[in-house]
Amino acid sequence: MTDFRQDKAIYLQMYEGACDDILSGRYGPGDRIPSVRELSERLEVNTNTVVRAYDQLVRRGIVHTRRGMGYFVSEQARELILADRRREFMDERLPELFRQMRLLGISMETVEEQWKGRSGK
Amino acid sequence: MTDFRQDKAIYLQMYEGACDDILSGRYGPGDRIPSVRELSERLEVNTNTVVRAYDQLVRRGIVHTRRGMGYFVSEQARELILADRRREFMDERLPELFRQMRLLGISMETVEEQWKGRSGK
Amino acid sequence: MTDFRQDKAIYLQMYEGACDDILSGRYGPGDRIPSVRELSERLEVNTNTVVRAYDQLVRRGIVHTRRGMGYFVSEQARELILADRRREFMDERLPELFRQMRLLGISMETVEEQWKGRSGK
Amino acid sequence: MTDFRQDKAIYLQMYEGACDDILSGRYGPGDRIPSVRELSERLEVNTNTVVRAYDQLVRRGIVHTRRGMGYFVSEQARELILADRRREFMDERLPELFRQMRLLGISMETVEEQWKGRSGK
DNA sequence: GTGGTCTAGACCACT
DNA sequence: GTGGTCTAGACCACA
DSSP states (O other), rough: SSSOOOOHHHHHHHHHHHHHHHHHTSSSSTTOOOOOEEEEEHTTTTHHHHHHHHHHHHHHTTTTEETTEEEEEEEEEHHHHHHHHHHHIIIIIHHHHHHHHHHHHHOOHHHHHHHHHHHOO | OOOOSSSSSSSHHHHHHHHHHTTTTSTTOOOEEEEEEHHHHHTTTOOOHHHHHHHHHHHSSEEEEEEEEEEOOOOHHHHHHHHHHHHIIIIIIHHHHHHHHHHOOOOHEEEEEEHHHTTTT | OSSOOOSHHHHHHHHHHHHHHHHHSSSSSTTTTOHHHHHHHHHHHOOHHHHHHHHHHHTTSSEETTTTTTTEOOOTHHHHHHHHHHIIIIIIIHHHHHHHHHTTTTTHHHHEEEEHHTTTO | OOOSSSSSSSSHHHHHHHHHHHHTTOOOTTOOOOOOHHHHHHOOOOHHHHHHHHHHHHHHHHHEEEETTTEEETTTHHHHHHHHHHHHHIIIIIHHHHHHHHHHHHHHHHHHHHHHHHHHH
């Protein structure tokens, strides 16, 4: 097992990791992503777990499978992921963030400072 | 059950709700919080679930129990909760937020706009 | 409440405390021990708890009650307590102590050092 | 149920039993300890009781869980247990022992005799 | 198979 | 009344 948080299902973390890789450009449209067996060995997780993660990608149209050849990134992958994440970010992440900021008395200035401080990273 | 999300354990939601109540001042140091049975009836959850939620509070020193009398808010309750949440916010929430912003191409300005838009609420 | 451990019933701790006081000579045969009400106020515990503690003393013959006058230490109090404690010490405390010493790799010499170190206290 | 004392919660006795097993080397770092269901059947206690005992181990970092795979002994398990027990022994057990010895008029020599008498066992 | 959570209901000791 | 513990049995997600 390779650095998975325990508060979330591994297959979901793998699903999100794959999306991250696509957004970051590591995998482009048409690229083949690692086989189930390869990934399962590299990350030391059960093959069923990888299958389940890939299933999430397939059912959302982010990747598609070609029998006997593997899994390939779809043309619309980026758009699909971005649309989903943007909606989640604006509708769920931000409101929750603001709620926490108010409860904890953390100002927008503090957040901006952190942002600038980290941007150089 | 009374308005619990289903993506997170009830007892954890109750734990966080209790912390919110302490932060908001609804319960101050030395105050008695509702008995297990009372809360269990009010929220329509099993008593064991309440016990589990309260156990989280006890284990963190946020409340303590007096045999046969109930659960009472500790003196350092606010500090303990705030320290824990602030640490979590700065070390986990913010970095994750920034990571998402970069991946999604969302600027700090967009976040600020949302913040101002909501601040009047 | 005044410094009671939470892993043991208060009335039992009070019972043992009273025995300690008798062994140490604070209360001698025929002495009157504090009234239920007085002790309950001083230690900030429920009167029922004091009653229960005193009941333990009475049923073992360590104290006896004179109606309307209070609780008084029996003549054989010391002997009763000593016999009980000695048996407990030799049959239960020591074997358990030795078991822990073996498990933790603590030598008799270490114990003796502590004993000498503390004896001056 | 299999030989549990009744003056202490079963789950606590199981917790301490597990620690004993680790100290004695029966379970080493990385080893998988019995599954909840297995232990529950073997000891004839409810699964929830086992869960509770194991939760004590987890909360102290003595074991950790892998989703769907079981509970595994941590690398630092021995150190954690030893540190905890040694602290408890020196700070709580010994002082209490000495206090009893003084109250009961039991000398260090008597304790040593018992120790030697038992050492041959 | 595994752990994680929840319910229903019970009994006990303590206040 | 209160908290603490235990049982029996269930359902779920994960591997």
